[in-house]
Amino acid sequence: MFETALAQLTIGVFMVEHQKEMFTNLGENPFESIKKHTLGQLLARAKQVVEFDPILENQLQEAVRTRNHLFHHFFSDNKTRSELIDELRSAMNQFIQTTKALRDLTTPIINNLGMTINDLDAQVQPWRNKDIDM
Numbered sequence: 693m694f695e696t697a698l699a700q701l702t703i704g705v706f707m708v709e710h711q712k713e714m715f716t717n718l719g720e721n722p723f724e725s726i727k728k729h730t731l732g733q734l735l736a737r738a739k740q741v742v743e744f745d746p747i748l749e750n751q752l753q754e755a756v757r758t759r760n761h762l763f764h765h766f767f768s769d770n771k772t773r774s775e776l777i778d779e780l781r782s783a784m785n786q787f788i789q790t791t792k793a794l795r796d797l798t799t800p801i802i803n804n805l806g807m808t809i810n811d812l813d814a815q816v817q818p819w820r821n822k823d824i825d826m
Contacts, residue, residue, distance in 0.1 A: 694755055694787040695731065697794035700812060702734045704801040705741045731756045742801065748793055755790040758783050 729737070735752055738744075744752070762783060771779070795809065802812050 694759065694791050694794070697791040697798065698731060698734055698738075698752075700809060701738050701742070701794055701798045701801070703812060704798050704805070705738050707805055708741055708801060731759060742797060744797075748797070751790055751793055755786055758786055 732753075735756060739749070762780075766776070766779070769776075799809060802809055807815075
C-alpha cells in the first residue's frame with residue numbers, strides 16, 4: 693500500500709522528467725529502476741521534482757523508518773504478543789495515512805500527464821506482475 697503509492701509517485705516523477713516517453717518510446721520497465729533503490733532514495737528523487745510541505749516530508753520519513761523497522765528489526769524486539777500487535781496496528785494506520793497523502797500528491801502529477809492513477813496502474817501492470825509484488 694505505502695510502497696505502491698511511493699512507486700506510483702516515483703513513476704510519475706520519472707514520466708515528468710522524461711516527458712512521458714517511458715511507455716511510448718523507451719519501453720523501459722519502471723520497476724527496474726525502482727527496485728535498485730531504497731525507499732529513502734526514491735523519496736529523495738521525488739523531492740527533486742515535487743515540492744513536499746514539511747509536514748508531509750516528516751510523515752514520509754517516519755513511514756520509511758517504520759517500514760524499515762518492521763522489515764529489519766520487528767521480530768528481534770523483546771515485546772509481548774500484545775505489544776507486537778499494537779505496534780502492527782499503529783504501523784498500519786500510519787501507512788494508510790501516508791498512502792492517502794502520497795495519492796493526494798501523485799494524482800495531480802499523473803493528471804497533468806493526461807492520465808489517472810488507474811491508467812498508470814494499467815500501463816505498469818505487466819511489469820509489476822513480472823518483476824515485483826507490490
